[in-house]
Amino acid sequence: MARMVPQEPAEGTESRAELRLFERLRDDTSNHLLAFHHVAWIIPGARRPEQGEADFVLAHPEHGLLVLEVKGGTIGYDASTGHWRTRGNEGEARIKDPFNQARKNSHSLRRLLERGIRASDDRFFASYAVAWPNTRIKTARLKPDAPRQVIVDGDDLRSLDARLLEVFGYWHGQGQQAGLEAADLERIERTLANSFEVAAPLAVELAEEERELLRLTEEQYYVLDMLERHPRAAIAGCAGSGKTFLAAEKARRLASRGFRVLVLCFNRFLAEHLRRGLADADGVDVYSFDGLCREVVEEAGIELPPEEETQGEYWGRLRSLFAENIEVAAGRYGALLVDEAQDFDEDWWLPLQLLLDDPDHSPLYVFFDDNQRIFPVPKNLPVPDKPYQLTKNCRNTKTINRLVSSFYTGETITVLGPEGPPLDSHFYRDETDLLEQLDANVRRWLKEAEISPDQIALLTPKSAGKSALWRVDELGGVKLTDYPWDPGKILRSSIHKFKGLERLVVAVAELESVSDKVLYVGFSRPNVFLSIFAPESARHKFPPELGAG
Numbered sequence: 001m002a003r004m005v006p007q008e009p010a011e012g013t014e015s016r017a018e019l020r021l022f023e024r025l026r027d028d029t030s031n032h033l034l035a036f037h038h039v040a041w042i043i044p045g046a047r048r049p050e051q052g053e054a055d056f057v058l059a060h061p062e063h064g065l066l067v068l069e070v071k072g073g074t075i076g077y078d079a080s081t082g083h084w085r086t087r088g089n090e091g092e093a094r095i096k097d098p099f100n101q102a103r104k105n106s107h108s109l110r111r112l113l114e115r116g117i118r119a120s121d122d123r124f125f126a127s128y129a130v131a132w133p134n135t136r137i138k139t140a141r142l143k144p145d146a147p148r149q150v151i152v153d154g155d156d157l158r159s160l161d162a163r164l165l166e167v168f169g170y171w172h173g174q175g176q177q178a179g180l181e182a183a184d185l186e187r188i189e190r191t192l193a194n195s196f197e198v199a200a201p202l203a204v205e206l207a208e209e210e211r212e213l214l215r216l217t218e219e220q221y222y223v224l225d226m227l228e229r230h231p232r233a234a235i236a237g238c239a240g241s242g243k244t245f246l247a248a249e250k251a252r253r254l255a256s257r258g259f260r261v262l263v264l265c266f267n268r269f270l271a272e273h274l275r276r277g278l279a280d281a282d283g284v285d286v287y288s289f290d291g292l293c294r295e296v297v298e299e300a301g302i303e304l305p306p307e308e309e310t311q312g313e314y315w316g317r318l319r320s321l322f323a324e325n326i327e328v329a330a331g332r333y334g335a336l337l338v339d340e341a342q343d344f345d346e347d348w349w350l351p352l353q354l355l356l357d358d359p360d361h362s363p364l365y366v367f368f369d370d371n372q373r374i375f376p377v378p379k380n381l382p383v384p385d386k387p388y389q390l391t392k393n394c395r396n397t398k399t400i401n402r403l404v405s406s407f408y409t410g411e412t413i414t415v416l417g418p419e420g421p422p423l424d425s426h427f428y429r430d431e432t433d434l435l436e437q438l439d440a441n442v443r444r445w446l447k448e449a450e451i452s453p454d455q456i457a458l459l460t461p462k463s464a465g466k467s468a469l470w471r472v473d474e475l476g477g478v479k480l481t482d483y484p485w486d487p488g489k490i491l492r493s494s495i496h497k498f499k500g501l502e503r504l505v506v507a508v509a510e511l512e513s514v515s516d517k518v519l520y521v522g523f524s525r526p527n528v529f530l531s532i533f534a535p536e537s538a539r540h541k542f543p544p545e546l547g548a549g
Contacts, residue, residue, distance in 0.1 A: 001026060001028075001031050002026055002029040002030065002035045002058075003035070004022070004025065004026050005036045005189065006037065006193070009022045010038035013038065015072055016072055017071065017073070017131070017132075017133045018037075018055055018072075020133050021056070021133055021152075022056075024157050024160045025056070028161060030060075032060060032061055032062070033058060033164075034059040034185060034188075035056055035057075035058050035059075036054075036057040036059075036193055037056055038055065039053070039057055039193070040052065040054075040228040041053075041109075041112050041191075042228065042231060042254070042257065043111060043112050043115065043257050044258045044334055047358070048362070049231060049259075049334070049358075049362060050108060050111075051108075051231070052104075052105050052108035053105060053229065054067045054069070054102075054109065055069055055070040056068040056070065057188075058164065059180060059185055059188050060168065061179065061180050061181075061182075061185065062179055063165065063168035063179070064126075064168065064171075064179060065124065065125065065126040065127065065180070065188070066126065066164070066167065066168060067105050067106040067127070067128040067129075068102070068128070068129050068130075069102040069105070069131070070130075070131045070133070071086055071130065072086065072088060072132075072133065072134050073086040073087050073134055074086065074087040074088070074134070075132050077143065088134075098130045099128075099130055099143075099145055099146050099150075102129065102130055105128070106127065106128040107126075110124050110125060110126050112257070115256075115257060115258055123179070123180060123184055124184070127150075127167070127168065127172075128150065129150045129151065129152060129167045130146070130150060130152070131152040132152070132153050133153070134154055136154055137153045137155075147170075149167065149170040150167060150170065152164075152167070194253075220242050220245075220246060220392075223235060223246060223388055223390065224246065224249065224253075227250055227365065231361065231362070231363045232363065232365070232382065232383045232384060233365055233383055233385065233387075233388060234341075234365075234367075234368065234378075234381050234383045234386075235365065235367045235387060235390060236367075236369070236387040236388070236389055236390065236410075237367075237370060237389065237391070238369065238371060238390075238393060238404075238408055238411070238413050239369060239371075239395075239404065239520065239524035240393040240395035240401070240524055241393055241413075242390060242394050243340075243367040243368075243369075243390065244273075244339050244367070244500060246367065246390075247274075247337050247339045247365065248274060248277055250337060251281065252278065252281045252284070254334075254335045254363060255281045255282060255283040255284045256281075258283075259333075259335040259363065260333050260334045260335070261281075261283060261284045261285070261334065261336075261337065262287070262335070262336045262337070262355060263278065263284060263286045263287075263337045263339070264287055264288070264289055264292060264337070264338045265288060265338070266288060266289050266290075266344065267340065267496075267497065267499045268290075268291065269493075269497050269501055270340065271286055271288040271291060272484070273500070273501055274286045274339070276485070285333075289319075289344065289348065290318065293322035294318060296322050296325060296328060297321045297325060299328050299329065300321075300325035300328045302321055304321075323347075326351040329355055330354050330355065331354075331355070331356065332355055332357075333362070334356070334357055334363070335356070335363035335364070336352060336353075336355065336356055336365075337367070338366050338367065339500070340367070340369065340499070340500055341381070342369050342376075342378055344378065347380075349382050350380075366381050366382075370387070370389070370411060371407075371408050371410055371520060372409045373407065373408060373409035373516065374516060391412060391413060392413070392414045392415075393413050393414070393415045393416065394416045394417070395417070395502060395527055396420075396526070397417045397418055397419060397420025397421075397527070398415045398417060398418070398419045398420060399419060399420040399421065399423060400420060400423070400523065400524070400526060400528075401415045401417075403523055404523050404524045407516045407517075407519055407520035408520065417527075420528055420529070421528070421529055423530055423531075424441075424530065424531040424532065425531070425533075425534070425542070426441070426531070426533045427533075427534055427535065427536045427538075427539050428533060428534075428535060428536065429536055431471075434509065434510070437533065438469075438507065438533065439475045439476055440476075441476075442456065442458075442476030442490065442507075443475075443477065444476075445476070445505055446476050446477075449505075451505055453478045453488055453489055453490045454488065454489065455503055455504040455505055456490045456491070456504070456505045457484075457491045457492075457493060457498060457501075457503040457505070457506045458475070458490060458491065458493070458506075458507045458509065459493055459494070459495045459498055459506060459507065459508045459509070459525065460493075460494060460508070460509050460510045461494065461495050461511070461514045461522070462494065462510050463494060464494075467494075467510060468510065469492045469509065470492070475490060480492045491503070495508070495518050495522040498525060502526070502527055503525065503526060503527070504527050504528050504529065505526060505529045506522075506525045506529070506530055506531070507530075507531040507532075508525075508532050508533070509532075509533035509534075511532065511533070511534040511535075511538060512534070512537075512538055513538070
């Protein structure tokens with residue numbers, strides 16, 4: 001019995017011929033065989049990215065690699081037109097040349113596996129074959145490039161293990177080296193079917209001090225697999241649906257295959273968060289959009305506008321200079337990923353595409369929040385198809401998600417986290433009362449719940465010059481910091497700057513008169529515990545579950 005990856009047929013498989021062959025491989029072949037179903041990859045090419053795909057890739061420690069292309073129904077070839085066709089219960093249809101498909105993908109697979117190896121390595125030579133499970137060839141005469149020795153027909157399925165050994169033997173007879181060591185098999189599996197985990201906090205009780213590992217949902221695994229087959233795609237989901245995790249993992253995968261990758265977002269703190277998380281991935285550059293603009297403008301030797309200009313004029317001029325001087329960085333990257341794309345103006349996409357070595361075809365993935373109540377649908381996205389939807393919240397507890405959902409209009413969301421503790425709300429008379437309540441609650445989180453300081457964020461919709469949080473240096477006996485990666489300190493930040501980040505415990509304060517957008521962003525930042533501080537004068541604006549009744 002072969003080891004199948006995945007253990008069941010790949011999601012969305014409709015071909016009965018593939019399903020039949022999957023069962024025979026699983027049940028009737030040697031346990032030495034490792035069989036991958038529905039694998040796809042992208043590697044850099046001379047002019048544009050090279051895509052590869054195989055119905056099955058077989059790896060055998062004694063006989064090497066085999067790419068297997070599967071076609072169902074009655075198979076025919078018309079020599080006068082050069083067209084291949086298949087005929088089944090649903091009628092006749094034209095198909096691609098299966099032997100050419102298998103041959104090209106076997107060469108592409110070898111190039112994929114040899115990436116990072118200085119010289120060509122015959123260990124990763126991939127032979128190929130075509131499976132026609134619904135046919136019986138017998139003595140039929142085929143094409144010169146379609147020898148019977150590389151075809152598996154319906155009769156061969158009765159003794160599939162023996163037939164595969166004959167196919168391997170046919171290719172090895174041409175002098176190609178066979179055999180794969182344990183390290184080779186590990187490399188193949190790591191390349192074609194790499195499982196992964198990303199570190200993220202998920203706690204059931206406040207007293208948990210350590211962050212747990214959150215394994216991405218099956219839906220998110222599917223999205224990553226889908227992205228292997230689509231060089232360009234948009235992925236949409238609510239806050240907490242894992243968009244940033246997916247963007248980072250996709251950047252890592254592309255970089256491992258030789259692409260130079262640019263990862264962009266609008267928020268400076270989020271850019272720093274991504275940069276730290278991808279620090280070990282060679283070939284990945286991470287910028288905030290304005291940080292990228294500044295770098296390109298400086299590289300072009302253009303004098304930046306004076307910062308004493310109003311903020312709107314400064315940033316507008318900087319972005320215009322970026323677009324006007326984009327040629328200094330044109331073609332620099334092989335792939336582009338944009339997180340929080342709902343924050344990007346539609347005029348920014350054209351110059352960003354010019355950063356790619358092939359503006360029309362290089363891999364480009366866009367991740368955005370689909371909250372139709374808060375954000376307009378991004379325009380001019382340079383992707384051909386409708387967005388793929390993420391419908392699971394894997395960051396917040398059910399309690400927090402119910403509150404956040406009151407500010408959300410979009411796809412129906414399933415919450416994977418625990419129910420979590422109830423929402424915590426406080427109402428204060430004035431700034432002095434606010435700071436006293438914050439001090440008492442922070443002290444309680446640190447002492448009673450044993451939360452470490454750097455797991456706590458204090459957020460406000462106000463700027464530093466207008467917020468009471470910047471009038472004190474510590475709360476609960478612990479120093480405050482404006483920098484999210486300052487160890488042993490409690491973060492204070494505007495909600496705007498903290499967008500895209502998260503903490504185990506979040507307090508959102510100074511909620512006098514704020515928009516739904518600000519509340520949606522602020523309330524979705526905690527993983528487990530949300531505490532809200534609002535003035536008594538605004539109590540009537542909050543729902544009863546926050547103690548406002």
